[in-house]
Amino acid sequence: xxxxxxDPGPFNVPEGATVAFNCxxxxxxxxxxxxxxxxxxxxxxxxxxxxxxxxxxxxFTAQLNRASQYISLLIRDSKLSDSATYLCVVHRGNTPLxxxxxxxxxVIA
Amino acid sequence: xAGVTQTPKFQVLKTGQSMTLQCAQxxxxxxxxxxxxxxxxxxxxxxxxxxxxxxxxxxxxxGYNVSRSTTEDFPLRLLSAAPSQTSVYFCASRQxxxxxxFGSGTRLTVV
Numbered sequence: 001x002x003x004x005x006x007d008p009g010p011f012n013v014p015e016g017a018t019v020a021f022n023c024x025x026x027x028x029x030x031x032x033x034x035x036x037x038x039x040x041x042x043x044x045x046x047x048x049x050x051x052x053x054x055x056x057x058x059x060f061t062a063q064l065n066r067a068s069q070y071i072s073l074l075i076r077d078s079k080l081s082d083s084a085t086y087l088c089v090v091h092r093g094n095t096p097l098x099x100x101x102x103x104x105x106x107v108i109a
Numbered sequence: 110x111a112g113v114t115q116t117p118k119f120q121v122l123k124t125g126q127s128m129t130l131q132c133a134q135x136x137x138x139x140x141x142x143x144x145x146x147x148x149x150x151x152x153x154x155x156x157x158x159x160x161x162x163x164x165x166x167x168x169x170x171x172g173y174n175v176s177r178s179t180t181e182d183f184p185l186r187l188l189s190a191a192p193s194q195t196s197v198y199f200c201a202s203r204q205x206x207x208x209x210x211f212g213s214g215t216r217l218t219v220v
Binding site: 089 | 152154209210211212214
């Protein structure tokens with residue numbers, strides 16, 4: 001079983017829609033969690049960290065459920081510019097970050 | 110503040126050739142890593158370093174060497190290039206407790 005698993009998509013949604021991505025991780029010792037965004041042929045960039053209490057940044061909301069080892073990202077009022085691949089990332093201790101394969105989102109006009 | 114700088118951006122090699130992908134960061138980050146990204150495979154860790162003089166293998170280390178003689182630099186060496194090493198290579202760095210900053214990548218084709 002891969003350490004971080006995501007639905008690869010693609011998710012094709014109209015502008016203005018709400019879309020949710022899910023991610024599960026297998027190592028219960030994981031301590032830190034992130035969502036990265038990667039545009040086509042570009043490097044991944046940090047979108048937001050994920051905190052146990054859940055956190056929001058504008059139209060983006062991240063949730064963490066440690067008991068179920070589950071992370072989610074909700075995007076409200078989708079924009080064309082949200083089209084990208086979203087990577088779920090987990091981390092523990094001094095080990096490198098572990099990336100999921102990503103979920104591709106296409107927002108359609 | 111340049112962040113993480115990778116060179117070259119593009120490279121074509123012949124099978125059997127060797128080369129070094131350069132990675133430099135100016136943020137005094139302790140941790141540096143090399144990933145390769147292939148279609149459908151996501152980011153796979155090649156080698157990583159937790160500080161100058163300390164390196165370790167990741168998920169796919171075969172065919173690659175690294176060294177970390179300074180905090181700033183973390184070069185990746187391809188010993189004898191093979192077509193299976195055709196990929197996009199990303200270098201990333203971070204400080205303890207902080208997420209990664211990535212370089213813009215090197216697109217390598219081995220023919």
